[in-house]
Amino acid sequence: MHFETITPADDTWQAQALCAQTGPDFFFPDPGSSVREAKRICAMCELRPACLEYALANDERFGVWGGLSEKERLALRRTAH
Ligand code: SF4
Numbered sequence: 001m002h003f004e005t006i007t008p009a010d011d012t013w014q015a016q017a018l019c020a021q022t023g024p025d026f027f028f029p030d031p032g033s034s035v036r037e038a039k040r041i042c043a044m045c046e047l048r049p050a051c052l053e054y055a056l057a058n059d060e061r062f063g064v065w066g067g068l069s070e071k072e073r074l075a076l077r078r079t080a081h
Contacts, residue, residue, distance in 0.1 A: 018045040028063040035069045042067035056080075 018041045019027050026038040042048055042064060052066025056077060061070055068076065 016046045017051075018042070024063075026064070035064050038064035039067050039069075 019038075022041055026035075026041060029035055029038070042051070045051070045067075048066050050066075052068060052073075054060075055065030055068075055073060060073070063070065065073065
């Protein structure tokens with residue numbers, strides 16, 4: 001669950017991070033499985049911009065962060081340079 005990584009335990013953050021409520025399974029799917037469900041949850045999450053920014057800044061390689069898969073984040077990093 002990403003909220004544990006981004007900030008220390010904080011009730012406000014946990015209440016806002018939808019992945020904290022659904023559990024990590026959607027966000028770290030087995031290789032080749034669909035990330036559609038994780039993206040759907042991220043799309044409704046208020047923390048999405050901060051989450052994506054954190055993942056890019058910290059070079060998170062695995063799982064869905066801020067609504068983007070690892071491949072999409074890689075593509076974003078490449079076009080940002
Ligand atoms: S944007 Fe997605 S991965 Fe990030 S905190 Fe929200 S639900 Fe979790």
